[in-house]
Amino acid sequence: MSFPWAKHYEPKAPLMRYLDEKLPLPRLVYNAIGAGYPVPRNLNYFWNFGVLAGFMLVVQIVTGVILAMHYAANAGVAFSSVEHIMRDVNWGWALRYAHANGASMFFVVIYLHIFRGFFYGSYKAPREMVWLLGVVIFLLMMATGFMGYVLPWGQMSFWGAKVITGLFGAIPVVGEPIQIWLLGGFAPDNAALNRFFSLHYLLPFVIVGVVILHIWALHLPGSSNPTGVEVKSESDTVPFHPYFTAKDGFGLGVFLILYCALVFFGPNMLGHPDNYIPANPMSTPAHIVPEWYFWPFYAILRAFTADFILPAKLLGVLAMFSAILVWFFLPWLDKSPVRSGHYRPLFRKFFWFGLIPAMLVLFYCGGAPAEEPYVMLSQIATAYYFLHFLVVLPIVSMIERPEPLPFSITEAVLGDDNKAVLGENTTPAT
Amino acid sequence: MAITTGTAEPEALAAGEGVRRRDFINIAAVTAAGVGGVATLVPLISQMAPSKDVLAESTTELDISAIEPGQAIKAVFRKQPVFVRNLTPQEIQAADAVPVDSLRDPQTLAERTKEGHGNILITMGVCTHLGCVPLGAGEGENRGPFGGYFCPCHGSAYDTAGRIRKGPAPKNLEVPDYTFVSDAKIVIGQESA
Numbered sequence: 001m002s003f004p005w006a007k008h009y010e011p012k013a014p015l016m017r018y019l020d021e022k023l024p025l026p027r028l029v030y031n032a033i034g035a036g037y038p039v040p041r042n043l044n045y046f047w048n049f050g051v052l053a054g055f056m057l058v059v060q061i062v063t064g065v066i067l068a069m070h071y072a073a074n075a076g077v078a079f080s081s082v083e084h085i086m087r088d089v090n091w092g093w094a095l096r097y098a099h100a101n102g103a104s105m106f107f108v109v110i111y112l113h114i115f116r117g118f119f120y121g122s123y124k125a126p127r128e129m130v131w132l133l134g135v136v137i138f139l140l141m142m143a144t145g146f147m148g149y150v151l152p153w154g155q156m157s158f159w160g161a162k163v164i165t166g167l168f169g170a171i172p173v174v175g176e177p178i179q180i181w182l183l184g185g186f187a188p189d190n191a192a193l194n195r196f197f198s199l200h201y202l203l204p205f206v207i208v209g210v211v212i213l214h215i216w217a218l219h220l221p222g223s224s225n226p227t228g229v230e231v232k233s234e235s236d237t238v239p240f241h242p243y244f245t246a247k248d249g250f251g252l253g254v255f256l257i258l259y260c261a262l263v264f265f266g267p268n269m270l271g272h273p274d275n276y277i278p279a280n281p282m283s284t285p286a287h288i289v290p291e292w293y294f295w296p297f298y299a300i301l302r303a304f305t306a307d308f309i310l311p312a313k314l315l316g317v318l319a320m321f322s323a324i325l326v327w328f329f330l331p332w333l334d335k336s337p338v339r340s341g342h343y344r345p346l347f348r349k350f351f352w353f354g355l356i357p358a359m360l361v362l363f364y365c366g367g368a369p370a371e372e373p374y375v376m377l378s379q380i381a382t383a384y385y386f387l388h389f390l391v392v393l394p395i396v397s398m399i400e401r402p403e404p405l406p407f408s409i410t411e412a413v414l415g416d417d418n419k420a421v422l423g424e425n426t427t428p429a430t
Numbered sequence: 431m432a433i434t435t436g437t438a439e440p441e442a443l444a445a446g447e448g449v450r451r452r453d454f455i456n457i458a459a460v461t462a463a464g465v466g467g468v469a470t471l472v473p474l475i476s477q478m479a480p481s482k483d484v485l486a487e488s489t490t491e492l493d494i495s496a497i498e499p500g501q502a503i504k505a506v507f508r509k510q511p512v513f514v515r516n517l518t519p520q521e522i523q524a525a526d527a528v529p530v531d532s533l534r535d536p537q538t539l540a541e542r543t544k545e546g547h548g549n550i551l552i553t554m555g556v557c558t559h560l561g562c563v564p565l566g567a568g569e570g571e572n573r574g575p576f577g578g579y580f581c582p583c584h585g586s587a588y589d590t591a592g593r594i595r596k597g598p599a600p601k602n603l604e605v606p607d608y609t610f611v612s613d614a615k616i617v618i619g620q621e622s623a
Contacts (some may be wrong), residue, residue, distance in 0.1 A: 159562070166561045185484045186508035195478065282504065282511050282555075284562035286582050302584075302598075311600050313559070370584040370598065 003222065005234040007035045032219065038237035039244050040225035042413050046120070047223065047244075048251035049113035054211065055252060056106040061204050063099040064148075071151065073197035075190040078153035079278045097267040103145050104270045105259045107293035110138060119351060121228055121339030126221040128331040133214040135327045137207055142294070142324075144203040147196040149291055150188070156272045158279035159288050161188040161196070167301070170314040187281055227412045228339030229405055235417070236409035287369060295366025296359055297323055299378040300385070302370050319382065326389045333389055336397035338405065346400040350392050358384040489619035491611075494550065502567040504555060507606060507618045511555030513567045513579070514616075517590060522549060524577065525591035535602045539591040542605050552618065553592040553603035557581040564588060564603070579603065 009030040011017045020027055030036045070089050072081040085092035114134070117123055123131035146164060150157045165188070169179040184191030222231060231237055238244075262269065270292055274285040290298050297320050304316035326333075341348050361381040368374040406412035480488075490507040494514055497503055502515035517525075525539040543551055555563050559581065565571040566579035566588075574580025575596065576589035586597030593602040607621040 163560045181479050184478055185480050186488070187510045189484070189509050191478075191481065191484065281509055282506070282563060284583060288560070288562065288583055305598055307600070312598070313600050 002031065002036065002219065003038050003231065003234070003237065005237075006031070006038050007239060009034075009036055032215065033245070034241045035239040037219065037222075037240040038231075038234075039223050039240045040231055040236060040409050041238045041243075042225050042227065042409050043223065043244065043247070044226050045247075045251060046112070046116040046226075048248055048255075049109050049116060051248040052109045052252060052255050053106065053113055055255075056102060056109055057204065057207060057211065060099065060102050060106060061208075063095050063102060064201070064204065066095055067099055068197075068201060071197075073151065073194050075153060075193050075279070078151065078193060082152045094263070097263045101259070101262045101267060101270065103148060104291075104293065105255075105262065106141070107145070109255070110141065111293075114138070118355070119341040120224060120226060121334065121336075121341065122224045123331045124334065124339050125331065127218065127224060129217040130214060131331060132328060133210055133217055135324065137210050137214060138327075139324060140203055140207050140210065144200060144207070145291065145293065147200040147203075150193065150196045151200060152275060153193060153279045154275035155277045155279060155285045156275040156288070158188055158281065159284055160290055161192060163288060164290075165192075167317045167320075170311070170317045172314070188279075189281075224339065225409060226340060226342065227406055227409060228343070229407075229409055229412065232408045233410070289367055292363075292367060295364075296362040297366070299362040299366035299374075300382045302366075302375065303378040303382040305375060305379075319386075323382075323385065326386070330389065330393075334393045334397050336400060336402070338402040343403045343405055344396075344400060345403060346396050347393075350388065350396060354384060354392065355388045357381075358388065489617055492616050492618065493614055494616060495614035499549065501569075504567045505618075507554070511563050511567075512606060512618060513551075513553050513555045513592070513603070515551045515553075515567070515592075517549045517551055521577065521590040525589060525593075528589065528593075534594050534600070537591075537593060537602055542591055542593075542602070544608075544610060547610060547613075550616075551590075551592055552608055552616070553605055555579075556604065557583065557586055557599055558594065558601040558603065559584055559586050559597070559599035 009020070009027045011020045011026065016026060019025070027036075067085065070081065070085045070092060072078060082096070085096050087093075089095075117131060117134070146160070150161045161183075165179050165182050168182060169175045171178065180186060182192075183189070184195065222237075225231075272289065277285075289295070300323050301316040301320040304312045304319060306312055308315060310318075336344060336347065338344055341351055358381040361377055362385065365374040365378040365381070408417045411417035488508055490505060490512070492505055492514065494503075494516075497514060497516040499516050499518045500521070502513055505512050505514060522539060530536045530538055539551075540548060542553075543549075555567060557564050560583065562581050562583035564579035564581040564586070566573040572580050572582075574587035576587050578588040578590045578592055578595075580587050581597065581599065584598050586599035587595050588599075588603055589595050591602075592605075594600070606618050608616050608618040609620050610616050
């Protein structure tokens with residue numbers, strides 16, 4: 001499971017020795033995120049975001065479980081119960097703002113984590129399964145985030161639920177029955193609110209389960225690193241604890257400053273004022289937008305304005321889901337054996353001047369009204385987005401001549417690596 | 431878990447009999463458990479469909495005698511707005527003047543109303559794009575460039591027959607099932623017999 005030079009867990013206290021025999025939980029932790037897990041010595045700050053995402057998951061579960069103690073999932077009182085949390089419950093405002101903005105910060109962290117994966121080729125063999133599980137986590141997060149936003153039962157909650165479940169109505173023939181089944185009625189109402197609450201409570205624990213698999217799958221090959229060169233010898237690694245617990249701790253501190261700044265100084269900055277109006281099925285807010293973290297995908301949904309074989313609405317829905325599903329094929333679309341974007345000149349150009357601008361444009365247009373020029377911009381960006389994954393990446397990985405890779409991580413860090421070739425701890429060739 | 435083969439019943443094997451008792455029991459037991467397991471999915475899935483109380487409110491009875499020509503009202507049908515509009519002769523003319531072939535979702539006004547009640551247009555107040563409530567039923571609301579309904583969300587414009595004329599919506603405003611109980615009274619959600 002780990003490199004042969006990984007430190008071994010040796011409990012000294014009698015109690016710990018006893019525990020190690022009966023239930024070796026401390027051993028598991030030691031080998032997973034302790035001194036028993038050797039990590040490449042050259043990880044940069046982009047490698048902090050996995051730990052930060054785990055931290056945010058815990059924050060969301062803790063604050064969420066507490067909010068559920070005061071919230072009432074009933075269309076008649078849901079809105080008031082949220083106001084009750086904000087005004088009457090001790091520290092309720094802080095907990096709710098921490099939870100609502102926590103979702104935003106969770107997505108910030110996840111997007112940076114995914115960005116890291118895109119640039120450094122973390123999705124490539126032997127870590128395909130880590131990547132696939134990560135995409136599953138992202139999908140679960142989107143479902144959880146969406147359903148959580150419905151719970152306050154304000155105008156945006158209601159109309160968001162209506163629009164998003166309406167997406168299923170675009171499916172031919174079975175769409176409408178599916179939509180009615182999902183909602184338990186003809187429009188979002190008590191039945192929908194209750195099931196969204198139930199699932200919003202459940203899914204985070206499903207995410208915990210998939211996160212455990214994600215980390216498990218990661219620990220078989222070990223962490224990747226900014227050079228993309230695999231670990232060759234002991235000199236390439238340092239123990240996770242104390243080296244990266246310290247680095248992650250520092251990153252966590254910086255992150256917490258930003259998170260707290262948002263919670264305490266701009267708690268409604270990322271929200272919509274319309275959601276402080278109770279849900280009204282008879283009147284639509286003038287400008288329906290989802291939460292910011294869905295904007296890129298919302299822009300893709302709205303980019304389809306003309307029928308082409310299929311109705312435009314269905315095309316939009318298919319494209320929106322495909323935009324994420326294409327990530328599942330990424331490890332096989334990008335065939336280049338070089339992982340890190342640092343050593344891939346052509347990939348780098350398309351990454352910085354193609355994919356990233358396209359995603360930023362989509363992000364901006366998703367939050368903008370559905371007018372020109374935003375519609376046309378989203379169409380261009382959507383076209384590039386899919387071209388990038390389905391055409392550019394496969395071709396680039398075939399024709400590109402990568403820059404020379406360092407011999408080892410140690411060489412990349414120290415400039416030379418005189419021990420690596422004859423080092424006694426060299427990993428057996430695989 | 432694995433099925434024990436041969437060894438338990440050497441005589442049966444030697445005789446080369448087709449189906450052994452143990453195989454039969456195994457297949458029968460697994461099949462029964464499988465069918466039973468699948469059957470439990472029925473309540474688990476159908477509980478999510480609309481419950482009886484939701485379905486009980488699935489028709490709406492409406493008195494339309496007070497709606498003057500040119501006026502419209504908003505009613506609630508299945509928790510969604512429904513527009514009932516008494517068209518003026520000019521509005522009917524305007525709708526009939528449009529060549530049907532030029533429409534995105536070709537339908538005549540007559541196809542969207544009931545015989546003998548050609549001036550009463552009943553449509554869902556739900557934009558066929560993403561489900562917003564279009565404007566135009568209330569007094570003084572923006573009726574859009576075609577004098578019917580206008581959706582403020584993404585700019586879909588409907589004409590006086592509730593047909594889509596401009597904007598992203600793919601279809602005309604849906605005409606729900608309804609029936610005239612009398613000249614003054616309609617029941618929405620119930621197709622005329």
